[in-house]
Amino acid sequence: MKYLRLASLLTFLSLYCLAAFAGDPQAGNGAAKGSNAPRMSKQTRMELVRLLNAELVYVRSPFPMGKDGLKLKNGVVTPSGAELAQLMAMWGPAAKNGDAVRITGIVFRDNYVHVEINGGPVKKRKWYDHISVGGAGGETPVAPSDSNANARGSFVNVYFDHHVPEMTGQEFKQILRPVLDFDSKSVEEAFLETVPPKAKAAIENHQVLVGMNREMVTYAKGRPPKKIREKQDETEYEEWIYGEPPKDVEFVRFIGDEVVRLETMKVDGTKIVKTEKELSLDPVTKVAQQQDEPRPSNTPTLRRPGEESDSPVSHTPASPGPTQRPTGVPNPGPTNSPNVLP
Numbered sequence: 001m002k003y004l005r006l007a008s009l010l011t012f013l014s015l016y017c018l019a020a021f022a023g024d025p026q027a028g029n030g031a032a033k034g035s036n037a038p039r040m041s042k043q044t045r046m047e048l049v050r051l052l053n054a055e056l057v058y059v060r061s062p063f064p065m066g067k068d069g070l071k072l073k074n075g076v077v078t079p080s081g082a083e084l085a086q087l088m089a090m091w092g093p094a095a096k097n098g099d100a101v102r103i104t105g106i107v108f109r110d111n112y113v114h115v116e117i118n119g120g121p122v123k124k125r126k127w128y129d130h131i132s133v134g135g136a137g138g139e140t141p142v143a144p145s146d147s148n149a150n151a152r153g154s155f156v157n158v159y160f161d162h163h164v165p166e167m168t169g170q171e172f173k174q175i176l177r178p179v180l181d182f183d184s185k186s187v188e189e190a191f192l193e194t195v196p197p198k199a200k201a202a203i204e205n206h207q208v209l210v211g212m213n214r215e216m217v218t219y220a221k222g223r224p225p226k227k228i229r230e231k232q233d234e235t236e237y238e239e240w241i242y243g244e245p246p247k248d249v250e251f252v253r254f255i256g257d258e259v260v261r262l263e264t265m266k267v268d269g270t271k272i273v274k275t276e277k278e279l280s281l282d283p284v285t286k287v288a289q290q291q292d293e294p295r296p297s298n299t300p301t302l303r304r305p306g307e308e309s310d311s312p313v314s315h316t317p318a319s320p321g322p323t324q325r326p327t328g329v330p331n332p333g334p335t336n337s338p339n340v341l342p
Contacts, residue, residue: 037165049106051169056102058181058190059095063154066091067121070179073159077178094154098191111160118153199279208252211279212259217252
């Protein structure tokens with residue numbers, strides 16, 4: 001009988017603790033606020049606007065320009081991957097990973113919060129933009145402005161299941177963390193939070209991996225003292241050179257925005273070449289390589305019937321000269337059509 005009473009008491013205590021935990025709105029994470037949470041009050045909205053408006057933050061997900069911004073719900077960002085890469089290529093980036101941006105607008109809707117960065121995607125008109133002065137020559141705006149001004153920002157819409165629930169400013173910052181970083185103290189810290197762990201470790205050790213992009217190499221090694229743009233086997237590439245003899249010299253070769261070859265010339269004459277890909281990146285971090293399209297055979301021409309070319313003067317392509325490499329830097333391989341960048 002004594003053991004039966006003890007078991008009943010333990011069962012009652014367990015049920016009581018579970019009920020207390022379920023009734024605690026702070027139990028679990030802040031993103032788990034369901035439809036039972038009350039709607040956000042007007043006072044809380046005003047406090048969030050005062051807290052976040054004009055705050056400088058760092059980007060954790062690329063923002064495309066244009067009227068198609070980002071959507072965030074339950075920690076998932078859309079669009080992403082190839083779809084986001086297409087928007088970035090079509091409209092250009094409003095902000096990239098690690099960029100510092102400023103929150104310039106917060107609008108509360110029924111079930112989502114609209115957060116603008118860097119002025120948003122649409123130019124805002126002031127009250128005096130609607131005033132004009134009439135005269136004999138017609139009406140003249142009092143304050144004419146550039147139609148493209150303040151139109152290079154973007155936005156993110158933060159969606160909730162039913163309505164925008166009551167929350168603190170810190171909880172809302174945590175919800176925005178997949179796209180905006182409020183905690184980083186520098187651009188480099190913010191950028192390192194957006195790259196894969198393998199790339200982060202290499203950047204911190206000032207190493208270059210085959211498969212990195214230009215931004216990663218810049219964070220790892222700094223801006224290159226020398227750049228060379230050349231062509232080999234009908235493929236254009238750019239080479240960044242770090243170091244000078246008698247120290248080690250590194251040749252980082254890019255095709256488009258990706259490192260495809262890394263060559264290191266040691267002081268003792270040893271040459272180390274890496275071409276095998278060591279890092280794979282999301283498509284949005286890459287820039288598609290542009291190639292000249294072949295000229296169609298049926299393009300319009302101004303030559304008369306019977307003429308062999310558009311011009312009576314024949315043009316012979318000039319043969320490429322010797323490769324111009326910096327003095328004292330070894331040549332990593334045969335090249336042609338050099339163009340040394342300043």
